[in-house]
Amino acid sequence: MRIEGLSVRYGGFTAVDDVTLDIPDGHVLGLVGESGSGKSSLARAVSGLVPYTGRITGAPRVQMVFQDPYASLDPRMTVGETVGEGIVKRRRATEVPRLLGLVQLPAELAGRYPRELSGGQRQRVAIARALGGEPALLVADEITGSLDVSVQGAVLNLMRELRDELGLSMLFISHNLAVVRYVADTIAVMHRGRVVEHGPAEQVVGEPAHDYTRALLAAVPRLRG
Amino acid sequence: MRVDDNARPTGQSEAVPDEGGQARKAASRGVVWRSPSALIGGVLVAFMVVLAIAGPLIWGEAAERIDAGAILQGTSAEHPLGTDNLGRDLLARVLVAGRYSLALALAATLIGAVLGTVLGALPSVLPRRGARLVTGLVNALVAFPGLLLAMFTAVIAGLGARGAVLGIGVAIAPGFARLTQTLAASVAGADYVAAARMLGVPRRRILARHILPNIAEPLILTLAQSLGGALLGLAGMSFLGLGVQPPDFDWGRLLFDGFARIYVHPEVALGPAALVALAGIGFNLLGDTLARAAARSSAGRQESARTEPPRAEGEPDPDAVLEVRDLTVSFPGDSTPVRGLSLTMAPGEIVGLVGESGSGKSLTAAAIGGLVPYPGTVTYGRLRLGGADIAGMSGKELGTALAMVFQDPMASLNPALRVGGQLSEVAVVHQGMSRADARRRAVDRLGHVHLPDPAKQAGQHPHELSGGMRQRAVIAMGLMGEPRLIIADEPTTALDVTVQRQILKLLREVVEETGAALLFISHDIAVVGELCDRVVVMYAGRVVEELPADRLAAGAAHPYTRALIASLPDLDTDRSRPLAGIPGTQPAPAQVGVGCAFAARCALATERCRTERPELVVHGPHRRVACWEVTS
Numbered sequence: 001m002r003i004e005g006l007s008v009r010y011g012g013f014t015a016v017d018d019v020t021l022d023i024p025d026g027h028v029l030g031l032v033g034e035s036g037s038g039k040s041s042l043a044r045a046v047s048g049l050v051p052y053t054g055r056i057t058g059a060p061r062v063q064m065v066f067q068d069p070y071a072s073l074d075p076r077m078t079v080g081e082t083v084g085e086g087i088v089k090r091r092r093a094t095e096v097p098r099l100l101g102l103v104q105l106p107a108e109l110a111g112r113y114p115r116e117l118s119g120g121q122r123q124r125v126a127i128a129r130a131l132g133g134e135p136a137l138l139v140a141d142e143i144t145g146s147l148d149v150s151v152q153g154a155v156l157n158l159m160r161e162l163r164d165e166l167g168l169s170m171l172f173i174s175h176n177l178a179v180v181r182y183v184a185d186t187i188a189v190m191h192r193g194r195v196v197e198h199g200p201a202e203q204v205v206g207e208p209a210h211d212y213t214r215a216l217l218a219a220v221p222r223l224r225g
Numbered sequence: 226m227r228v229d230d231n232a233r234p235t236g237q238s239e240a241v242p243d244e245g246g247q248a249r250k251a252a253s254r255g256v257v258w259r260s261p262s263a264l265i266g267g268v269l270v271a272f273m274v275v276l277a278i279a280g281p282l283i284w285g286e287a288a289e290r291i292d293a294g295a296i297l298q299g300t301s302a303e304h305p306l307g308t309d310n311l312g313r314d315l316l317a318r319v320l321v322a323g324r325y326s327l328a329l330a331l332a333a334t335l336i337g338a339v340l341g342t343v344l345g346a347l348p349s350v351l352p353r354r355g356a357r358l359v360t361g362l363v364n365a366l367v368a369f370p371g372l373l374l375a376m377f378t379a380v381i382a383g384l385g386a387r388g389a390v391l392g393i394g395v396a397i398a399p400g401f402a403r404l405t406q407t408l409a410a411s412v413a414g415a416d417y418v419a420a421a422r423m424l425g426v427p428r429r430r431i432l433a434r435h436i437l438p439n440i441a442e443p444l445i446l447t448l449a450q451s452l453g454g455a456l457l458g459l460a461g462m463s464f465l466g467l468g469v470q471p472p473d474f475d476w477g478r479l480l481f482d483g484f485a486r487i488y489v490h491p492e493v494a495l496g497p498a499a500l501v502a503l504a505g506i507g508f509n510l511l512g513d514t515l516a517r518a519a520a521r522s523s524a525g526r527q528e529s530a531r532t533e534p535p536r537a538e539g540e541p542d543p544d545a546v547l548e549v550r551d552l553t554v555s556f557p558g559d560s561t562p563v564r565g566l567s568l569t570m571a572p573g574e575i576v577g578l579v580g581e582s583g584s585g586k587s588l589t590a591a592a593i594g595g596l597v598p599y600p601g602t603v604t605y606g607r608l609r610l611g612g613a614d615i616a617g618m619s620g621k622e623l624g625t626a627l628a629m630v631f632q633d634p635m636a637s638l639n640p641a642l643r644v645g646g647q648l649s650e651v652a653v654v655h656q657g658m659s660r661a662d663a664r665r666r667a668v669d670r671l672g673h674v675h676l677p678d679p680a681k682q683a684g685q686h687p688h689e690l691s692g693g694m695r696q697r698a699v700i701a702m703g704l705m706g707e708p709r710l711i712i713a714d715e716p717t718t719a720l721d722v723t724v725q726r727q728i729l730k731l732l733r734e735v736v737e738e739t740g741a742a743l744l745f746i747s748h749d750i751a752v753v754g755e756l757c758d759r760v761v762v763m764y765a766g767r768v769v770e771e772l773p774a775d776r777l778a779a780g781a782a783h784p785y786t787r788a789l790i791a792s793l794p795d796l797d798t799d800r801s802r803p804l805a806g807i808p809g810t811q812p813a814p815a816q817v818g819v820g821c822a823f824a825a826r827c828a829l830a831t832e833r834c835r836t837e838r839p840e841l842v843v844h845g846p847h848r849r850v851a852c853w854e855v856t857s
């Protein structure tokens with residue numbers, strides 16, 4: 001999949017400015033940046049949720065998982081209905097349990113409502129729903145941003161397993177460099193709508209080439225000792 | 226459509242945990258229903274319903290009885306409201322007319338609601354151009370006077386009840402359409418609708434599955450209010466001669482007939498007028514109450530109940546800035562988010578209170594600041610700030626000695642006022658400073674928190690500052706007094722890492738300069754470890770471990786603290802191995818059982834852990850731990 005010369009404008013404001021990126025099949029591209037860097041706008045453009053100029057090729061089906069699992073599940077629909085939303089009726093009965101299994105949730109959860117689930121479980125449901133759309137590319141926008149640290153790890157592990165098992169390509173977006181480094185093969189750093197650095201994950205973190213990347217790395221809080 | 230990146234964790238703030246929130250909601254609903262207006266509305270509507278059902282059965286015959294000997298009379302013992310031109314008793318007629326009047330109003334409201342909802346929902350399914358057309362039409366109709374619309378429709382549809390009902394229905398529709406549109410637009414922006422769109426769910430289905438079910442509640446609430454309006458409107462139509470025609474009669478018609486004689490016998494017009502008014506008021510009040518009960522999620526910052534404190538043993542610590550003993554916060558429904566917490570802070574000390582959402586850390590802060598929302602109950606054995614009992618401090622004293630900084634700086638800033646003015650206000654109110662002095666101090670304080678060009682920034686409104694600058698302004702506001710203690714509750718959670726770094730540095734500076742103590746509350750153990758001198762870890766409402774911050778990485782003893790640190794990916798985490806996490810979830814504040822609250826998720830748990838709760842005990846210098854496996 002290739003993003004070429006992609007720009008997103010809102011009125012006179014340019015949120016994403018002429019971005020070109022490659023995501024080889026089965027690869028995870030990590031996108032880091034601070035608020036206003038344009039990373040979420042890029043995600044929404046790739047997902048077809050906002051208009052853009054430029055070209056996106058080689059990604060016929062894109063699905064997205066959102067940051068806030070409390071806002072991304074319809075409170076009036078059961079887990080089964082939510083997960084089955086993108087699936088043709090006659091296959092729903094078999095697909096929903098399979099998808100729940102993929103995200104390591106028990107099939108019994110299908111009858112529950114989102115309010116009965118924890119944040120981590122909800123985010124798994126949202127991932128299962130996206131997988132139901134059989135995506136060639138999965139866009140994960142800050143998906144652990146509203147989760148507690150103790151459940152974040154399990155969701156990140158799940159994303160890596162899904163990549164390995166399903167050969168899924170992913171655009172993985174986060175403001176947290178450590179999280180992106182753990183999940184992504186390559187990292188693109190965005191600043192003010194542009195990609196200022198793009199390279200293999202370990203290299204971007206280990207030998208940052210751009211000043212902004214260095215500033216970002218220096219600001220990451222670390223435990224002493 | 227969001228221009229802004231949604232890069233921030235939003236779920237960590239936990240001012241009120243779920244359980245407490247639920248309980249609070251239920252209780253405040255009770256308050257809404259017990260208000261006088263709710264009571265009056267309920268009684269009036271109940272009366273109208275009874276009248277509509279029973280009226281014609283009881284007085285039906287009397288209302289039709291023609292009495293040639295008693296034509297056009299005024300009030301008498303036999304006919305309290307007089308009689309009409311055929312000698313029929315008007316009181317009976319007014320009581321009987323209730324059913325017809327209310328039925329017509331109901332029909333008109335339903336017509337208006339259905340019409341309006343369809344109009345309002347259409348833009349969500351139509352193609353862009355059609356949607357714009359419908360929206361334009363609704364906007365034009367909303368601007369058009371309702372009564373004119375009603376009369377116009379009624380004239381076209383023909384004189385009589387049918388025309389009037391249609392007319393009022395049409396007049397109600399634009400309001401409903403506008404409401405539906407607004408509500409639908411907000412639901413249409415939800416992430417779950419975006420997800421459905423990406424899955425290729427057709428628009429019609431999105432409307433039926435996602436949008437309508439999620440806007441139904443407010444629409445139904447509006448029905449009750451519209452009913453009152455429809456009743457008045459229909460009476461008006463009948464009164465104008467456009468509505469019900471004889472021999473049928475509703476309140477409006479009776480009013481119309483009685484009006485001709487109002488100078489001779491006012492009572493014949495007053496009867497129907499009073500009932501129209503009462504019914505209208507009743508439905509409006511009931512609608513209001515329903516809407517308020519639904520909208521009410523917080524009862525505001527009422528002073529929460531403080532029951533008689535169980536006095537703490539021993540003498541207060543004279544050197545402590547903050548001394549908390551056995552602090553408990555509970556909500557109705559057996560929900561206890563903070564359970565017997567104790568904490569002592571020395572001047573200039575930075576203590577990090579860390580825990581995940583629902584651990585009770587934010588409520589602890591709220592309890593110290595006296596900000597626990599109604600109907601929370603706060604009890605403590607001792608709660609002293611700067612050597613004085615907080616219960617005995619005036620709002621002024623507390624306002625000067627304690628500064629609070631929250632995750633969202635806009636919670637502390639009034640968007641309508643200039644930053645400088647808000648800061649000066651603090652000094653004027655709390656310290657009795659003159660306006661000019663307060664102003665000077667405000668600019669000085671803004672400079673202190675490194676706001677560039679403080680004199681100019683003081684003249685700006687909060688929305689003109691960036692998130693980081695706003696947080697600086699809030700910190701400056703706390704420094705207007707001479708705080709002994711600063712409580713900062715997730716002050717950097719909504720900020721970018723680079724800005725977070727600056728704010729942390731600023732907080733350290735402020736502490737060094739003022740000698741105040743800082744209680745820093747965060748879900749992020751790395752941030753806490755970096756900033757603080759001492760760390761207090763909370764789990765399910767209790768402190769489970771206390772240790773020096775520089776011992777966090779290598780010396781944490783409690784299984785929960787250790788697991789929390791292990792779950793944190795850093796820039797050296799081994800990418801070939803799965804990340805650590807903690808299985809299961811933290812028990813909700815109403816579901817903490819006996820024994821160690823962490824037992825269900827703990828790898829070291831034994832039978833004893835499940836039945837007996839470990840106390841927080843000293844475990845080496847400056848360290849305390851609550852765990853059987855560590856201390857025995």
Ligand code: SF4
Nearest residue numbers: 821824827834852853
């Ligand atoms: S007391 Fe038992 S269950 Fe609780 S943390 Fe210690 S070992 Fe685990």
